[in-house]
Amino acid sequence: MGRSNEGAHEPPDVNESTSAMVDPKVYVPALLTLLSNTLTNNASIFYRQHFGVGLTDWRIMYRLASDPWITAHRICELSALDKAVVSRSIAWMESRGLVLIRGDAEDARRRLLALSPAGLDLHDRITVVALQRERNFLAALKEDEVAETIRLLTKLVDNLGAFSTPVAIPPQRVAPIESAPPTSPRRAIKPR
Numbered sequence: 001m002g003r004s005n006e007g008a009h010e011p012p013d014v015n016e017s018t019s020a021m022v023d024p025k026v027y028v029p030a031l032l033t034l035l036s037n038t039l040t041n042n043a044s045i046f047y048r049q050h051f052g053v054g055l056t057d058w059r060i061m062y063r064l065a066s067d068p069w070i071t072a073h074r075i076c077e078l079s080a081l082d083k084a085v086v087s088r089s090i091a092w093m094e095s096r097g098l099v100l101i102r103g104d105a106e107d108a109r110r111r112l113l114a115l116s117p118a119g120l121d122l123h124d125r126i127t128v129v130a131l132q133r134e135r136n137f138l139a140a141l142k143e144d145e146v147a148e149t150i151r152l153l154t155k156l157v158d159n160l161g162a163f164s165t166p167v168a169i170p171p172q173r174v175a176p177i178e179s180a181p182p183t184s185p186r187r188a189i190k191p192r
Contacts, residue, residue, distance in 0.1 A: 032156075039137075046133075051126055056081060056089045057098075058130075061115060061123045064099065068114035071104075075113070098122060 024030040044055040053061070063075050070078075072086050079086075090113065093099045098119035104110035115123055138146050 043133075047126065050129070051122065053122070053126070054089070056085055057093060058126055060086060060089055060093070061098070061119060061126070062130075064113055064115045065120065065123045065127075069102075069112040071110050071112060093119065 022030065024034075040055060043058075047053050047055060047058050051058075059079050059081065060075055063079055064070070067074070067078070072083070072090055075081065076083050076086050090099060090101075094101060096118075097116055100114045100116045100119075101111050104112050138149075141149060
């Protein structure tokens, strides 16, 4: 007689699904993430190659061009950028003479930011290219589709708070792994 499997844990059948599957072709967060990541990576490479600035620098520049003399905190709020990333970018842009910084007359702790003449010039040059790249990208859509896309995206941006709405978490059906498998230490590469 064979051994008893009583109490043994059978691994789940990976081919047997008891839940819904995410289809990345129609799952809106996946589509938006793919679109965002692709646009971001492409733009970052392009702006660095042609203008010597990264995408975060460019985002801060167009924010300061439209809203001069605002704080770094306000840039973070308006652009959904991380405070540390914005701080590093501003320091870099200041070292290159692209931004002006002055104290706030109402609150001495706050620093107000604006583009310098060199920053405005660079902003204007990048804007021409950015708008042409946008036109190239949107050429796949008809004019009314562009307007509808902007309307729908704006509606989704306005509804971002919905991701903070509590949702029911399904109960765990499979016992968690007690511990992760051991990892092998990295081997030192010996020079030849």
